[in-house]
Amino acid sequence: MYSLFRWMVRLVSAALALLVLAAAGAWYFAARSLPDYDATYTVAGISAPVEIVRSTEDVPHIFGQTDEDVFFALGLAHAQDRLWQMTMLRRTVQGRLSEVFGAETVRTDELMRRLDLYGAAVKSVEAQDAQTQAALAAYARGVNAWIAQVNKGALGRGAPEFFLFDNEIAYWTPADSIAIVKLLAAQLSSQMQDEVLRARVSLLGQNWVRDIMPDMPGPGVAALPDYASLFPKVPKAVRLADAEGAMSPFATRDLAGASNAFAAAPRRSAAGGSLLANDPHLGFTAPSWWYLARLELGSGGVIGGTIPGVPLVLTGRNARLGWGITTAYVDDQDLHIEELDRADPNRYRTPDGWKEFETRRTIINVKDARPVTLTLRWTENGPVLPSGHFNLAAITPPGDVVSLSWTALSSADTSMSAGLALMRAGNVDEAVAAGERFVAPAQNLILADQRTVGMVTVGAIPKRDPRHMTQGRMPSPGWRAENRWQGIEPYDSNPRVLDPAGGIVINTNNKTVDRPFPDHVSFHWGDSQRVQRLTRLMGEREVHSRESFISAQLDTVSSAARGLLPLVGKDLWFTGEPAPEGTPERLRQRALELLAAWDGDMNEHMPEPLIYAAWMRSLQNRLIRDELGPLANEFSHLEPLFIERVFRDTDGAARWCDVMQSAPVETCPDMARMSLDDALMELKAKYGANIDSWRWGDAHEATHDHPVLGRTPILKWITNIRQSTSGGDFTLNRGVTLGTGPNPFLNVHGAGYRGVYDFADPDSSVFIIATGQSGHPLSRHYDDLSGLWRRGEYIPMSLDPALARAAAAGITRLEPEPTANE
Template identity: 65%
Template sequence: MGTAFRWLFRIAVGLVVLSLGAVALVYYFASRSLPDYSGTFEVAGISAPVEIVRDNADVPHIFGATDDDVYYALGFAHAQDRFWQMLTLRRTAQGRLSELFGARTLSTDVLLRRLDIYGAATASVAVQDEYALSALEAYAAGVNAWITEVNAGARGRGAPEMWLFNHAIAPWQPADSLAIAKIMALQLTTNFQDEVLRARLSLALPSERVEDLMPATPGAGLAALPEYAALVPNAPATSFAEADHPEYGPLSPINPPSLGGASNAWAASVSRSATGSTLLANDPHLGLTAPSIWYLAQLELQSGGVIGATVPGMPNILTGRSADLGWGITTTYVDDVDLYQEEVNPANADQYRGPDGWEEFVQRETIINVAGAAPVTINLQWSANGPVLPPEQFGLPYIRPPGHVTTANWTGLSREDTSVAAGLDLMRAHSVEEGQRALSRFVAPPTTVTLADRNNIALQVAGVLPRRDADHQSRGRLPTLGYIEENRWQGTFPYGENPSFNDPAGGILGNTNNKITDRPFPEHLAFHWGDTQRVQRWEFLMQEREVHTRDSFIEAQLDTISQAARNLLPLIGADLWFTGEAAPDGTPERQRQEALALLAEWNGEMNEHLPEPLIYAAWLRALQNRLIEDELGPFAAEFPHVEPLFIERVFRDIGGAAVWCDVQQSAPVESCTDLSRMALDDALVWIGEHYGQDLQSLRWGDAHVARHDHQVMGNVPILSWFVNIRQSTSGGDFTLNRGLTPGTGEHPFANVHAAAYRGVYDFADPDSSVFVISTGQSGHPLSRHYDDLGDLWRRGEYIPMSLDAGLARAAATGIIRLEPAD
């Protein structure tokens, strides 16, 4: 017995030692790719020595003799910190993810190949001006210098992920940076999905009911929606089965419509500023990831220093400031996509119907290599309207007539895209007027840029806007037949006709993705805008003070009052509050009364420490589900996100929308009060199952956890503990401090889409400006800079945003010197 015990003990000790040894070995190899932020590197491609000064937050401050040398060093720094992220973004644009990740990313590759994102980027290299092309080449050379250093210096393959997905690395090219810009544009449009959803609804519901669920933003210039079946004869019979979504797979740049882009930006003129100069705040909203998509940097150019947020892979400061000019970006929500059903010649599959007869598709084959499976060959096709989309994606089988294929026209597919060049011009502008001129060459995505110099402010829509015929059958809101000339784009509007607002009389301007123009179709920008709620709170906060300061702008950025909650609770609870006698303890009725009592005293603040936000969010989610499930069946899953305008239309019975409250499958006629009561009970049951029965002890932050997931290793057991970042957060779907929730799945109220960058710029004292990102600068999970800024971001804190070279050097934690190689 003793012998057996000794052997078991020895085996156990041996296993522990082997496990510790394996962990130590993994740590050793992973740590080899941790960059050293001090040292001298001899590199080819620079004209003179360059310094990369890292501060305590790992923000690089780059000083060089020429602009090209500075862009070179930015490429070097990006590659040091975000090597894997850059390579993955490039593979996404190229449609080559499946070479590493196998069949699970095949649908993403197919879509990107069919759109030919990388081909459009490659073609766009030829139209860059001399400065932009030189900057792109210098940036690429800097990235390649780090790749050379990784290969020659045994630096752990450059990133720990490379040990799991090792592959040959092609040199960085200018087209790679342009392609990443196009991937960003694709992330910020949901018009592909919106058109298909609206068409699917139109096949089964009257147009007024479609308008209830997918409402056009209220205001002048709205259009009645035609029936899709009338636009596209022989469309498939109604099918409300829930579609699977290969386009939302791992690493896909396509977002569900409910998780589209959003952002805030606002500025105060001298007359509304307590500081004696202008103020500007910006917080772009994107999906949360680890690391963040954003990377902070300062570039000391010949025209002066610029500082702000970059995207690794691109040489631009996308949002930030110089000493003289600041700029903030928000998604404009322009309808920049039209889908077409193209009739294929039944006698010749290489032809489609055009306005004057059969025309030839432009075609070529492409091969997608798939790890662990046979290569896949697909035939790429283009009509005059654009590329043929993958037949199975976006729910297209539900709306495509037999004998047709679906094509897309999108401004982001331009092969003469000078958006990056426009951004480089903006970085060297010194006034609002110069900034607006610089933006004239911006193409996609259509972006609302808020500008401020020391004396002036402006809001400028940048980007190419499609011109539609006044007789377009769906006005761009539904797919149409591609051969009808009136449905095709009639070119684009000149930049001078893009909306712009300079120095308004009220001294304040800004954008929360709200509707900014009432121009009627076809001069309009869109029928659907990204926000109808946050803008109401923003207006109140801006008018609450006669003058503003940097601190009041920070307070507005961090505001967590939900105007949607304030608007909707009086509607859905009007006939429930304080009605009936007190119910016995422990009954569902008593819990309902307790929940209503809590909400009655609540001011709409989505604070992580309060119970009311969780009760409210669960109630609204259950209510929308009850309203639409009996009409839509499984298709209701396509609308996981609460739409305040829909709830308001129903409870105010706008256009007869109260009909949604009656459950069609039941004999009684339910009122909206009945459904509201049942939805509250549903919500309380759900809360009890997940968070307990004691309503007073609930915390919104327990449900509203910010999920910064690593896009590749975030779902790998054990590794996910090291690479994913979790934080309890305040805010919600419709707060200025936005924390958008998915509305479905295991964690329906998780914070998955938020302000991953915040910046506030004060031109009375520019070096008192501040900024922060949602994780840290490094993409390496073993680096202390992987998540060090995340705690500041969660608490609503910032770091200094100074262009002072002396301060940067005085606070340096590391200095890299790039020396020209002999």
């Protein structure tokens, strides 16, 4: 027996030793890819020595003798810190994820191949001006120089993720950078999804769409035809896909692009200099989409937020100009139903008769599975989309297909040239002129120079025929000439506000113009609530400061909560005698007591935001479930304008309160009371019986998850960054909730970057990103900024070279390779 025990001890000890050795080996090889920021490299592709001065937060300040050398160094710095992220972004837009991840990403690859955004990027390289082509080529050389250093020095394949996958890293090209900008357009555009959903609701009849997808407040829109009248053969019931393909770049309509930006002219500034604040919103991920950098160009220093893979400071400032971006919600996508020739399905109907599809075959290589061969098809309106995506099967007549017109499909996309011109602009007027060359994604450009402020919408806006059958709000017959795009609107007609009388410009993805179709810009806007709060905060002060702008950027008061609670709960407040402790009635009374005294602050430490969010979620579900059936699942986030219409009985919208299948007639107060009880029971089961101990932050954790390793057992505890956060779907400090599943209030989308620029004291401008600069999970810079971001703190970033060098945590020196004559 003793002998057996000894052998068991030996076996367990050996197993533990092997485990320790395996862990040590894994750590060693993974750590090999941690870059040395205080090293000298001899590289080909630069004309003179270059310095990359790293701050203590790992922000590179890049100094070179030519702009091309500076962009080279930016490419190298991006690759040092984010090589895995860059290659995954490139694979996504190329439709080549399945080579790495196997069958789970085939649907996504199929969609991207059919759109051929990468092919459009390749063609767009020649459309750039000479300076931009030179910058793109230099940036690509810099990325490739780091890949060469990784290979030469056996630096752990460049990132630990590459050890899990055996695919080689292809060298970077200028088209890759343009393609990532087009990928951003996919992240930020949701007009297509909105068209499909509007058509699906329209098919239910009863004009439900008018209430659940209402127009933004303003002058009314002429009635549209029912979708069923346009396409009477659309099936009433079809089997729909549960979700888009794994790692799809397309966001749902609830999680499409959003942002805040606001600026004040010197006369509205306490210190006498213009102010600008910007926080672009994207889906949370680890590492963040954003990467802070400073470039010393021939035109001067430029500093702010970049995206790895792209040689642009997308939001930031130079010495004389600051710029911010918000998604403009331009209606830049139209779906068309293409009628096929029943005698020859290789032809589709056009205004001039039947025409053959333009076709091309492509092969998707799939890891551990057979390759998938696709026949790609294009019409005059654009590429044919696979019916299994975006629930297109639900709105497509049998035997027909759907095509997409989209500005991001342009093969002469000069957005990169526009971005580089913006970085060199010295004032608002020059920035507006630079904006003319933006194509996609369409953005509102908020600007501040030393004299004034302004805003202009940049990006292509399709020109539509006034006779368009659906005004671009639902799919339309593609063979009708009036439904086709008539070109692009002239840039001068894009919305703009320059040197406003009030001295302040703001945008929260709100409606920017109120013009009739076809000059409308969009029917679907991204915000109707945040703009109310920002307007109030900007109007409360005669003059503003950097601190007041930071306070507004971090504000967590929900205008939606302040508006909806008195409306929904007006017949429930303080009614009836106090109920006995421990009863559902007492729980409801306590919840109402808390909400009655609440100011709408979505503070992570309070129970009220959780009660409110759960109540509104339950209420909307009760209101729409019997009318919409399974389609109710598409409305997983609160629609404040819908709730307001119902409880104000706008155009008879109170009919939603009556359950159609029940004999009694339910009133809106009945629905409000029952939904509150439902919500409280769910919260009690999850968070305990003591309502005062509930915390919004326990449910509203920010999910900065690694898109690949974050799904892997054990590794997810290392790579995912989870934090309790304040804010909500409709606060300026925005934290959009997941909306589905067992944890519907997880914070999944918000400000991955924040910047506030003060031209009275430019070096006091502040910046932050949501994770850290490095994409390497073993780096201390992987998450070192995340705590600051959560607490609403920032880091300073100066354009003063002396300050950058004085605070340097490391300097990477790049030396040019000797020429043959040296």
